[in-house]
Amino acid sequence: MARARLRERGPTNKGNTMAEKTKGVERPLSPHLQIWRFTIPMLTSILTRITGNALIVSTLLVVWWLIAAATSEAYFDLANGILTSWIGDIVMTLSLLGVWYHFLAGLRHLYYDAGKGLDIPTAEKLGWACLIGSVVLTVLTIVII
């Protein structure tokens, strides 16, 4: 598109200007997601964003459940029934896993921000700690509550 527009400018532009030359050069692009090898710090960083943003779903459900409880018993039974149905159980359990994951990854972020744990072996261990820790804390929470 840009090259076509340049050529249309007239007799002064015959493909020998600086602009034309720079446009025509094939530069290497930065490696795309598909080329990178998946690493633990990368995976755990992406998961932090996904879990943080996905938690809006359960927040919305919890507020709805609270409003229902504040409205009437019949409305509460409806909201409570949906939140404790099998699909509600899946959403709430995944949210619990998400909140614990985001919790641990957030603590790791604060640790990184203090300038610590930034070497590759430590960063990879911290990533595994977030992944395994979130599952352990989820199971523990389900046992306790």
Add this chain to the structure above:
Amino acid sequence: MRYLTARKRAEGKGASHTGTEHHWSMQVSAVGLALIVPTFLYIFGKALGSDYATVTETFSHPIPAIVTALVLVFGLKHFNRGFEMMAQDYLRGSRLKAAIMFMTAFTYGLAATGLFALAKLAL
């Protein structure tokens, strides 16, 4: 001779033009939430699935009501600012502004709705 201080010349520069204010607000809310979220999970986890009488009774006590209110207000504030970061990565121009405006209105509305429910349950 320059009358401007080094700080004055540096202010407003950088990618955000606002310094580290956003990052700092995320750190503060993260620490606050880390302290109260486990308590909230316990309170909410115990209440979810109970009958109407138990749930209304639970949230009429000060600690469950206050902790839930704090998690909603600061959790949604933290969420909104985190969403802003994501939007800045994937959107530009008017769409970015619209996304931030929409999510700010949505999260404030959600927090206000939750607070209204809690107030009604507690009083």
